[in-house]
Amino acid sequence: MKTHTTIQSLQSTIDSWRSQGQRIAFVPTMGGLHDGHLSLVDFAKQKADKIVVSVFVNPTQFGKNEDFDQYPNKLEQDIALLEQHQIDGLYSPSVEQIYPQGLDSDIKVSEVGDILCGASRPGHFDGVVQVVHRLFEIVKPSIAIFGQKDYQQLLLITQMATQYFPEIELLSQPTIREQDGLAMSTRNQYLSIDERKIVPRLYQVLLQAKQDYLDNALVEVLTNRAKNTLSEDFKVDYFEALDANTLKQITDNTSKIAILCSVYLGSTRLIDNIIFNKG
């Protein structure tokens, strides 16, 4: 595995693979890799000949008072994990490589970017879509793989890619969890020992809400019940049950449900979701 820090080096390697007819799968990340990221890498290996992973902490998706400066930087450890998983190329660029013209962007997300995480993190999804657009321009993969853990992000990237990169096949993979149900996240490192004991309750509440839905509870009733339970341990940012394809209200035409939530535990913001067929 070679680590590339410049576009030139990465592209000359990718061009040589492509000229040999090899298909390239791409997994963008912000590093601090865990088994969730690595499940995307392992899945990519089943789908393509060459796997490229990027590690880039994108400044444009962080708000002013967010954790950009303290976001875990574990490049050495990430490299060792990616070597073990036998990927072909790591792209670990500087901010200047990604944004030579500055941080402004013309690409704006649809109104789906204004709700849920977008309501609490204004501009966040514009930054996410900006960096993925830029990385797609550089890597030009055949396939790109994302996690359902960031479900709203997945929908917005899919919308962007449909418009600008219809030739790239987007695939997604389910959320990988710790044994106690906590969704793996680089930000879980921020949790104290006591917080780490409490935090699996989030997934329990999601499971209960899904069960309530399947037992025909009204959406308002099940979300209120969930928020009440969560508020014993967390500060609830949002908890919603929506149409998974549109992230709008569930209607008779809805085929898939997304129950999505965001909570704060101390200063750590956590997100999680469950996606299931309406049945």
Ligand code: AMP
């Ligand atoms: P991040 O490094 O947090 O930007 O995440 C990079 C990719 O890994 C995104 O597509 C995420 O949705 C995905 N991802 C993060 N956590 C998990 C997880 N627990 N299970 C599966 N995919 C994940």
